[in-house]
Amino acid sequence: KQEVTQIPAALSVPEGENLVLNCSFTDSAIYNLQWFRQDPGKGLTSLLLIQSSQREQTSGRLNASLDKSSGRSTLYIAASQPGDSATYLCAVTVGNEKLTFGTGTRLTIIP
């Protein structure tokens, strides 16, 4: 059974710093890995999707990497801003297009 782990569960950093969020998964047989953002009381918004054949994806200040063989992904956020405060979830797509989610990292950017 695929398990996805995100450590730490919560992270606080001062505004302007670069930061890295971590995600690990136990079964490397994935179709893709996605990073989502969830604001309090809201749904999930997809940030980046990395196909299993890719190593990284970038969108603005966000860069996600994927190392399938080691079962790891990182989400790098450059020059953090208070608006980046949210919970970040990673999820892997396994057979039959189902997502398995990690429990998330709650990020707080301190002004």
Next chain:
Amino acid sequence: DAEITQSPRHKITETGRQVTLACHQTWNHNNMFWYRQDLGHGLRLIHYSYGVHDTNKGEVSDGYSVSRSNTEDLPLTLESAASSQTSVYFCASSHPGQGADTQYFGPGTRLTVL
């Protein structure tokens, strides 16, 4: 713009009552999913559908049912609500393609079972 909506956004019910949560998407996606989100567990898959008249059980399907009579809607029914089903429920949809596309999530329904 295409979207995915859920109703109601908040619901309080009593133990033993039947409850139906609605999910409607206008992307014409074949794939639709229901998740529940609980502290410490993340999002867990309840049921999913790959098209009209197709339904499948997910990781935590006991006590829940779905039916798919058209492409746009996948209602989730709690046959006899239990306090353990107090949670936030999210509906999602995606275009088929072996994970090539992301899933699009609705805003969620917060359900409280007293």
